[in-house]
Amino acid sequence: MTVSATGAHETASGTRFNDLTRMPDARGHFGPYGGRFVSETLSYALEDLEKTYLSLRDDPTFQAEFDYDLAHYVGRPSPLYHAKRWSESLGGAQIWLKREDLNHTGAHKVNNTIGQALLAKKTGKPRVIAETGAGQHGVATATVAARLGLECDVYMGAEDVQRQKLNVYRMRLLGARVIPVESGTRTLKDAMNEALRDWVTNVDTTFYIIGTVAGPHPYPQLVRDFNAVVGREARRQSLEQIGRLPDALIACVGGGSNAIGLFYPFVEDDAVAMYGVEAGGDGVETGRHAAPLSSNAPRGVLHGNRTYLMSDEAGQVSNTHSISAGLDYPGVGPEHALWKDVGRVNYVAANDKEVLEAFRELTQMEGIMPALESAHALAHAKVLAPTMRSDQHIVVNLSGRGDKDIMTVARIDGIEF
Amino acid sequence: MNRIDQRFSELKQQGRKALIPYITAGDPAPQYTVGFMHALVEAGADIIELGVPFSDPMADGPVIQKACERALKMGTRLVDLLDMVAEFRQADITTPVVLMGYLNPIERLGYETFADRAAEVGVDGVLVVDMPPEEADEFGPLLKVRNLAAIFLIAPTTSHARAATICAHGEGYLYYVSLKGVTGAATLNASDVAEHLAPLRDMTDLPLCVGFGIRDGVTAAEVAKVADGVIVGSALVNRIAEHAETPEIIAGQLNSVLAEMRTAMDA
Numbered sequence: 001m002t003v004s005a006t007g008a009h010e011t012a013s014g015t016r017f018n019d020l021t022r023m024p025d026a027r028g029h030f031g032p033y034g035g036r037f038v039s040e041t042l043s044y045a046l047e048d049l050e051k052t053y054l055s056l057r058d059d060p061t062f063q064a065e066f067d068y069d070l071a072h073y074v075g076r077p078s079p080l081y082h083a084k085r086w087s088e089s090l091g092g093a094q095i096w097l098k099r100e101d102l103n104h105t106g107a108h109k110v111n112n113t114i115g116q117a118l119l120a121k122k123t124g125k126p127r128v129i130a131e132t133g134a135g136q137h138g139v140a141t142a143t144v145a146a147r148l149g150l151e152c153d154v155y156m157g158a159e160d161v162q163r164q165k166l167n168v169y170r171m172r173l174l175g176a177r178v179i180p181v182e183s184g185t186r187t188l189k190d191a192m193n194e195a196l197r198d199w200v201t202n203v204d205t206t207f208y209i210i211g212t213v214a215g216p217h218p219y220p221q222l223v224r225d226f227n228a229v230v231g232r233e234a235r236r237q238s239l240e241q242i243g244r245l246p247d248a249l250i251a252c253v254g255g256g257s258n259a260i261g262l263f264y265p266f267v268e269d270d271a272v273a274m275y276g277v278e279a280g281g282d283g284v285e286t287g288r289h290a291a292p293l294s295s296n297a298p299r300g301v302l303h304g305n306r307t308y309l310m311s312d313e314a315g316q317v318s319n320t321h322s323i324s325a326g327l328d329y330p331g332v333g334p335e336h337a338l339w340k341d342v343g344r345v346n347y348v349a350a351n352d353k354e355v356l357e358a359f360r361e362l363t364q365m366e367g368i369m370p371a372l373e374s375a376h377a378l379a380h381a382k383v384l385a386p387t388m389r390s391d392q393h394i395v396v397n398l399s400g401r402g403d404k405d406i407m408t409v410a411r412i413d414g415i416e417f
Numbered sequence: 418m419n420r421i422d423q424r425f426s427e428l429k430q431q432g433r434k435a436l437i438p439y440i441t442a443g444d445p446a447p448q449y450t451v452g453f454m455h456a457l458v459e460a461g462a463d464i465i466e467l468g469v470p471f472s473d474p475m476a477d478g479p480v481i482q483k484a485c486e487r488a489l490k491m492g493t494r495l496v497d498l499l500d501m502v503a504e505f506r507q508a509d510i511t512t513p514v515v516l517m518g519y520l521n522p523i524e525r526l527g528y529e530t531f532a533d534r535a536a537e538v539g540v541d542g543v544l545v546v547d548m549p550p551e552e553a554d555e556f557g558p559l560l561k562v563r564n565l566a567a568i569f570l571i572a573p574t575t576s577h578a579r580a581a582t583i584c585a586h587g588e589g590y591l592y593y594v595s596l597k598g599v600t601g602a603a604t605l606n607a608s609d610v611a612e613h614l615a616p617l618r619d620m621t622d623l624p625l626c627v628g629f630g631i632r633d634g635v636t637a638a639e640v641a642k643v644a645d646g647v648i649v650g651s652a653l654v655n656r657i658a659e660h661a662e663t664p665e666i667i668a669g670q671l672n673s674v675l676a677e678m679r680t681a682m683d684a
Contacts, residue, residue, distance in 0.1 A: 027551060037520060037547045039476035040583070041594055044574035183482055184472060193475040200476070203574065301520045301547065302473060314494035315525030316472040 009342035017342060020267045023335060028217020028305075031341065033334035036216040038304045042196065045203045050218045052119055057225065062118065069114045070229060073147070074104045076111075078230075080237035080395065086365045093247065093388035095381055097368070097398040098234050098262065107371065107400030108230055108258045109140040113209055115226030117144035120207035127151040127206045131195040133160055133188035133254070134326030134373065135167025136400055137211030142176035152176040155194045157187035160325045167404050185319050188254075188329045192303050212255025213333030216304025220333050227261025234395055235265050242393050248273040248384065251397035252376035253347065254290065254327035256336045258399035267344060275384065276336060277376040279322035280349035290320035292332050293340050293347035302330070307337045323352040323408065324372035326400075350379035358382055359402065359409065371400035372408065420513040420541045421566050421589040424463055425624045425645065435590075435646030436461055436637070436679055437626060438653055439517065440671070441468035441484035442501055443493025445661040449668075451504045453657075456668035458512050461679030466544070466648065467502070469495055469518025476546050480651040483658060495522040495531070503538035515542035515568060515589070523556075532559040542566035542589040550586035557586065570594055573613055584621035590646060591617065596629045605630030611643035634681030641682040649678060 008016045015031060017023070024030045036046060056062040070076040078099045087095045100108040113130075120128055128150050132138030138154040145152035154171055158180040161168055171178050184190035192215075199208040213220045213227075238246050249266060251259035253276040266272045278291035289295065292308040300309030302317055310318040310330040322328045339345040350358075358378035363369045370378060377396050385394060402409075410417065418426075428435055438457045442450045454465055470488035474481055495518075502514055516535065523531045523545065535543065543565055548556065550569060560567045566589030571580055573594070584591065593614060595605045614625050626646030631637050637647045656670040 035552050036549070037552050038549065039546045039572075040549055040570035040575060041476060041572045043549060043579060044572065044576065047576070047579075183479075183486075189473060193473050196475045197478070298525060301524055303475070304547070306524075309521070311521060311525060313525065314496075315522030316489060317521070 009344055011341040020339070020342070020344060021264070023338065024217065024221055028221065030220070030334045030338040033307050033337040034217060034220055034305045036304060037301045037306065038216045039200070041200045042216070045199060046216055046218070052123055053218055053222050056119065056122065065118055066115055069118070070111065074110050074114060075102065076229065077233045077237070078102050080234060080241055082241070083366050086362060087385065089365060090382060090385040092385040092390065093392040093394045094390065095385055096242070096246065096393060096395045098230060098395055100230060100258065100397060100399045101368070101370065101374070101401035105136070105140045105143050106403065107136040107140065108227060108261060108397070109137045109211060110143065111229055111261065112211065112223050112226040112257060113137070113140040113144045115222070116207070116209040117148055120150065120209070121148055123207060125205055125207045127153070127202070128209050129153045129155065129195050129198050129206055130209045130211060131155045131188065131191040132211060133157070133191070133328055134324060134371070135160070135164040135171065135404065136326060136371070138171050138176070138178065139167055139174070141209050141211070142171040142174035145176060146174045153198070154178050155181050155191040155198070157185070157191045158182050159186040160188065160191070163408060164325055164404060166407065187320070188325070189302070189317065196303070212257045213260045213335060214255045214303055214305055214307070214331055220305065220335055223257055224260045224264055224335065227257050228264045230258065230261035230397065231263060231265035234262060238393070238395065245269055245272050246393040246395045247388065248275065248394045250275045250277060250377045250380050250384065250394060252277045252327060252373050252399060253293070253332060253336060254279065254329050254373065256333035258397050260333060260335060262395070262397045263345060274345040275380055276345050276347045277380045278347060278349045279324060279327035279376060280351035280354070281321035283351045284349045288321040289349060290322045290328050290330065291349040292330060293336060294349040305334045307331050307334045308340070323355060324376070326371070326373040327376065348380055350376045354379040356409070356412065363402070368398070369402035370398055371402050372405045374399045419564055419566055419589065420511065421464060421515070424513050425590065428463060434641040434644065434682055435463040435624065435626060436675065436682060437464045437466055437646050437648040438462050438675055439466040439468060439648060439650035440653055440657065441470055441481060441488050442498040443470055443488030443491055444484040444654070444657055445487050445664050446491045447493050447497055447501070449664050450501050452668055453671055454505050455508065456672050457675055458509060460672040460675035462512065462675060463646070464513045464515060466515045466517045466650070467498065469498055469516055469522055471519040471522060474519060478651065480654050480658065484654045487661060495526055499534050499538050499540070502540055506539040510539070513541040514539065515544055516540055517544040518546065520545050520548050528556050528559050532563050532565065536563035536565055540565060542568045544568040544570070544592060546570065550582055553586065568592055571617065577616070580617060581620055584617065584623065587621070587623055590624040590626045591621065592648065593617070593625055593627045593644070594629050595627050605636060605640070607639035607643055610640060614643060634677040637678035638681040638684065647678065647682065649675070
């Protein structure tokens, strides 16, 4: 990492950022990334959302409502759990799990949907829509919609509908309509295209709850802010339980919402190393992966923001490959792109095989079954912990629970139900 | 003078309105596109909008999405499209050509490389759907110095303040999106359009062209009464889709759709 004498972070080309918490700028730019690259048909909706959000983010009443829901509906704070047995077996640093899997609906995604649902309520719009990959964000959206009595349509790539049947049925039980998307690669990015198309058509009645820190401004900012509760808690819990800040943080990165949530409150704590773990698929070297940052993908523009984007030489967005539907996305949140350039976060990849090993290991050694997404972070913990001393500490974001992935793992084991 | 400005000034003298067809380049296969462009000119096109196929056309409805998929399946790239314009220019040096598409293919080729080549082959304007003026700081000036018009969209939901910004940055013509939604969507109301165009007339002298929802001679003629130009896309691309297996008859089909509009608009 490059930190100048004044504590500023610097890119390779010498652009300096004095305080990484003060991002984005007024136009939604994180250095060269982010922004609002959308068709004019969407500008109004985004301006409107930005106005609503900016008027509420520092409003104590709104914050109190948000905090109340997180405490009593989501069940926060989530524990910081010392995985002693697993740490010992890895023979190095102590591993602490931030238990987002224990949230209502089983993942960190609900932090953001609670926040955006409150925004939706303020705007008085009767309908919400969402895109979803693994289905966790769709479930979290359907959940808050049920609670607030809002109509809910969830766009999901047809391929993901197939591999995440359990979550599809969960959403339907919650009263949401799940709309399979047949266009393009039939995965998360296509679901997002379709949700954006719905939104421009029905903007008067519809609030679009984006599930990750990508998309046009102000989404990367507001999704980060709603998820930052994860890192604020983890910071406080570290001080209480470890007696100091951890030496390293690890989180998986698809769009990057759980990683942003954990990292953001630590971003100016330069002594805390950070690792974002992308989906290595068959291995980054094979080209069959979903790891734009660690594979050094070219810069590009998709879904309203500039970021690292997997695309071919003609600028067509690439197919991605991952065992986990939730990380199967060719781009990444623009703030992560900036954090890569200034060297604040190390972005690495874990391939499907390593992820499955970590999934099984945590399940069997700690009795905690992680989501395959979160197992990417665990896979890197397996690499990192043994290189550290036993008096050092790693916080891993256990962003979701693995129940939804049992079928996927069973299929790999050759078991059919 | 840019060919687009030239064309609008001629139309104004003749008291006619511009007819602007859109097709996706490379649909159903790259070798047909230049022929289609000539067919459109014969049927009365004043300007041609040539779509750059993109894997994720998020502002487009199913008709243009599928056109993009067909074109990409045949390997159509932005560089091929520029070659198509060069070929078109061998036989037609007067009809303005506007490239319309999404930013990523241009960004990947490089703004400067793209702008150089576009100017060289005889492109006249560029409409990047997902690049509003606020994000065009770098790209806009590169177009301007090469006499390429930066064309922007205006929507029914665009605020007065934004409209002023867009008018200040826009060149060639303004593309007024007549409906909320994506391309190929429902029906259009001409008096509603007229109401939205009126305040824009006070902000700019640029020609105001209307797209989205124009499907036949009747809608084209209605819009032509209130706008300076009529943009038609999905109605043409639908014909290409219907006859994708027999591409040799598509040019004739495009001609008949467009000629009907031309006749209705000029009546």
